Amino acid sequence: MKKIRLSFANFQIEFADRDLALRRVEEWAERGMTVVHVVYGPEGCGKTAWLRQSAVLLRELCFHVIYVDALHRYFEAYTDVKEVAKKLAEAAAEAVDIAQLKLATLAIDLAKELIKRRKRKVAVLADDVFSAIGLDKAAIYVKGLLGLIEYPPGDYDAMITIATTSEGASRREIGRHRWAYLDAMWNMPRDGFKQLYDQLPGEKPPFDDVWKTTGGNPKLLGQLYEFGWDVEKLVQRLVEDRELASFSLLKWGSWLKTAVEDPDVLWSPDTPRELVEELIRKNLIIYNLHSRDPYFWIDVPPPEKDLGLCIGKHVAWQTPLHKEAVKRVLTQHD
Ligand SMILES: Nc1ncnc2c1ncn2[C@@H]1O[C@H](COP(=O)(O)OP(=O)(O)O)[C@@H](O)[C@H]1O
Ligand SMILES: [Mg+2]
Structure with a gap:
């Protein structure tokens, strides 16, 4: 092909x-x-x-x-x-x-x-x-x-x-x-993502760091490259573009503090539905992840649960950077 x-x-x-x-x-x-x-x-x-x-x-x-x-x-x-x-x-x-x-x-x-x-x-x-x-x-x-x-x-x-x-x-x-x-x-699997990383010219941070930051999301890889590998800048960009510092999110501060540690918290029936809707609307999480049976996935499914990559069993942050952006506004408003 x-x-x-x-x-x-x-x-x-x-x-x-x-x-x-x-x-x-x-x-x-x-x-x-x-x-x-x-x-x-x-x-x-x-x-x-x-x-x-x-x-x-x-x-x-x-x-x-x-x-x-x-x-x-x-x-x-x-x-x-x-x-x-x-x-x-x-x-x-x-x-x-x-x-x-x-x-x-x-x-x-x-x-x-x-x-x-x-x-x-x-x-x-x-x-x-x-x-x-x-x-x-x-x-x-x-x-x-x-x-x-x-x-x-x-x-x-x-x-x-x-x-x-x-x-x-x-x-x-x-x-x-x-x-x-x-x-x-899902985002790209590690091997495939490495193929993209290898195509990028110039000095770059170790692959492992880039993998952990982006979770294999190619768009974020491109943006990180554009920002001279400055993760801080990209986090700030996400915060601003998604209006994360808005009241609609911050009013759920205590829930969010636990959700940045483990996104599956959002799966609990006690979680305010309004918060879940807002996180979906702002494209921050994927809610209700399918069973990891490859049949339900186009390409390689995400791991069953990997908190390092901010992936829960039922709910995942779209990438670790998305989680990081939410965490950032929470600490700024403490
Ligand atoms: N398999 C791939 N090989 C090379 N580049 C890719 C691949 N997947 C995504 N990209 C690049 O990553 C960026 C984001 O991908 P895109 O397909 O636009 O994502 P989506 O449509 O899911 O939002 C684009 O610049 C795209 O060209
Ligand atoms: Mg598209």
Whole structure:
């Protein structure tokens, strides 16, 4: 498979690892899907990178592939039907809010068009689509994708529909329906993460330190590199970007103090629901982690429990740095 190149910090790197996740795509390509697969996971864990690499993989397996990242008005069309790319390009050129909705809906409409034109293997890959179209439309969108599988306008050999999301709230919205399987993706496993680390030029801190700080999150690795490996700066950045010093979080100070030691505290029925919602909304934790059976995971599951990496059995901080940022505001306000 041809490895894609991805922008990372201020340069380009080659797609690394995620062998299991790509093998999963090959299985889908062979056996097809019966429902939509929605993949969720920590922000920056590598969902987009995997989905874009999957688009190339599927093209090599003779699929006609439509990939849309509606939020960023970006698309890729791997098909000999020229009209597909043309229509997507026209949509992407519209004003922002119109373009986002159009790209998302076109992905489904054009897949139907491909089936009508007797293309037997079709894939629709909708990246981060719910943040583009709004959470209220998430379920209906997934139902639209399911329509491709269940009520196609013609026969097909294999239909693949994958959507990704970083938002915990959308996960709940999708989980209520039977139209999709939710698959989780975690940050990168140690070996794969090392491959990324090795591609970074210049002097760098020991790998072990970087692993413990980022928990294998490639986006944070890129940011750390950009910040000259200054962990403090990155923590401060998280505090500011996520508005962690706001009253909505700090009023739960005593709960948070125990949760930074062990995130599973948040799993207890006594924990205020409002706090859990706020941590999910701010993309700080992943709540209700699946069983570590690899079947439920795209790529390698996280460890059962590893407090060093801030991973509990049921609840995990998205990365150790996320926990660190929360800890920082707690100590500042003591
Ligand atoms: N397997 C990978 N190989 C190389 N770079 C990766 C890989 N996974 C993620 N990255 C890079 O890490 C950053 C964050 O990944 P991204 O796919 O955008 O995360 P997500 O979509 O889950 O938020 C991006 O710069 C991306 O190119
Ligand atoms: Mg993404």
